[in-house]
Amino acid sequence: MDASETGKLEPVSEGAVGEVTVKGPTVLCDDAENSKMFTPRGYFRTGDLGKLAPDDSGWLFITGRIKDAINRGGETIAPGEIEAILKNYPGWKDEAVEPALMVFARTHVDLQEDVALAIAPSSCAVDLADLNAWASRHLPSSMLPQTMIRLAELPRSGSGKLLRARFAMEMNALLKPARLGILQVYQLESDGAAPRLIQEFSAPQYRPQPRKPSRLSESGPTLESVLAVLQNYVGDEVELGPDTRLEDAGVNSLAAVELAGHLSRRFSTSLPPWIISDYPTPRALLSQLSSVPKEALRPARESQGVPELVRADWSLETDQDDPSWADLEPETRILLRNSGLSIGVFTQLISATSWWKGKRSRPESLVFGRNTESTRAPLFYCPATSADFDQMATSLGSDQPVYGMRSNHGVMERTHPNLETLARYYVGEILSIQAEGPYLIAGYCRGVKLAFQIALELSRRGKRVPGLFLLEQVIPNWFPGRITVFFGEDSYYNPWGSFERPEEGLDLFFPGNLAVKTIPGDHDAFWRKPEVNDFFTQLRRGIDEAATASTQMAEVPERRPLLPADAHQAEIETTKLLFITPGEKTLRIKVRITNTSSVVWPSRKGTGPELGYWIQAEQMISPMFHGLGEGLPKAVAPGESVVMSLELQLPTRGRRYRVIIDLVDNRSEWFQFRGSPVATVKLFSHPVFVPFTWMRRIGRLMNR
Incomplete structure (x- = not known):
């Protein structure tokens, strides 16, 4: 049942969530004492949320409690359904402790309520945009969290039940109502204190871009011909319609790469391997096939596509002899071969960064440039999130080129060989952008390991890396160049807050080329005002010093493993x-x-x-x-x-x-x-x- 405009309870359609009511000889009704517990027709209001199976089987699925329901623009959303999906997000593998999740209702300016997510512990560094990009393959857009609150632990009763409704009431009393199209991430430090905003950015939107007229084979594409290719690929067990989402028909990210090759050969054109990720239905593919030039792949863009992040099959490497391998640019094929990066992971990285703001140096680049017209030495930056990349590029000034590179978070298993592979690929792209040094590399949070490995790979290729800037983490491994490490004074990652002489351990790995700087605040202080101004002032000064001192650095003997x-x-x-x-x-x-x-x-x-x-x-x-x-x-x-x-x-x-x-x-x-x-x-x-x-x-x- 669901509440109508008149306040009466009306039956909902099959598959829709509503309040569960029951009636029968086993239900006792005492109108005098329990009138509020029954509908006017004598149905007992259980307080549960549920939905009927859409296959006419009659099965009723309980999805939660009505007091916890989210009323988003008239749509009743059960938090438990969202939690069940989000728990499968592959990015949780990168956390030291498996996070605990709780979806709750946040007051909204236009929708009355919207979906919010509380996550514990507070050290969890999962990116909300990445999480939603993956979840969008499994949930409708109305069920994607628009707010994330990090806290030490989730509120529970003495029996261990989540205090969802009480937490929602407390947060809504402390926060202003949410707004359409805005993603927000908060940190909750202690009970009773207002959550602290640490990130705010626009939610990515799906806006396909028009293409130039095509030059296809004489048998040009029609909806029927596109459907025929797709139906032949997925088999007869699934019947495709013009608006069927191909992932619902079993086409995963790796199969999508192969299918792009089939479509390219059928219509004598060259489609990029991520075409199905951006245009996921037969009708959308037809619109693209009717306009893409035969000789063209995807042009450089300013983050206009659908963010897609899917669970990688980490044990499966895409064969480079696959037909889709021939659809890639020659330069991309060379980079993939030299680095060992699989097409499957490459495709997922392209999809996961499709909405990043920046210019690609070529259509299939994984590196995004901002402020690229300047002649200053560029900074190649591995952020924790796309929002960090945006702020880095903005706050360093319009005359400082910054290139962003996404980490392997949620795309590859977190192993050192995988890190080396991705670093080799990025180094290939860096050298195509900047053939000679000095090279300036930076990384923040989970991007630090990748930044360090990129700098090490450049150094081992004989390139000068006079500036390596690491934020909130030091890697215990030899490096010949100059390293500047930034910590928040109150950050839990700052070793000077927990040890008397941490420099003794660092000096063993870095032969006199390590500088440590602090800024006021905690782990997220780099991206907040007023502390943010101090950080970017220090960083810009460090970039200038590194760029001019590159030829004055003392020679440091190279260290490599001595054992096989x-x-x-x-x-x-x-x-x-x-x-x-x-x-x-x-x-x-x-x-x-x-x-x-x-x-x-x-x-x-x-x-x-x-x-x-x-x-x-x-x-x-x-x-x-x-x-x-x-x-x-x-x-x-x-x-x-x-x-x-x-x-x-x-x-x-x-x-x-x-x-x-x-x-x-x-x-x-x-x-x-x-x-x-x-x-x-x-x-x-x-x-x-x-x-x-x-x-x-x-x-x-x-x-x-």
């Missing part, structure tokens, strides 16, 4: 849990290392394999402190073990931490980069009211 890649396999065993006392600065632990490779490890202190570690706060994926132990005391043959002592520098701030222990080859490649398992130690500061000897005993019991 198949030697980077080990088993590391140590204690699983450590309790530390307040004021304790260092602690020694025993570590047993077994060579599980087929190569003898030599004993070369400082140049061979060394025992190392890094420390990160619980629920954080970025390391805060790095340290090294000693080199191997002796050569270790395959199958042999050695026991070593490792001294840890302990954090001074009372939080929960993880110590990650691994071997590093010549301070330039950690064994885990090649799939070797690491050892993890949980680190606790024990309460002062608990005797320390008791905590040590508990630790020994848990480590058995």
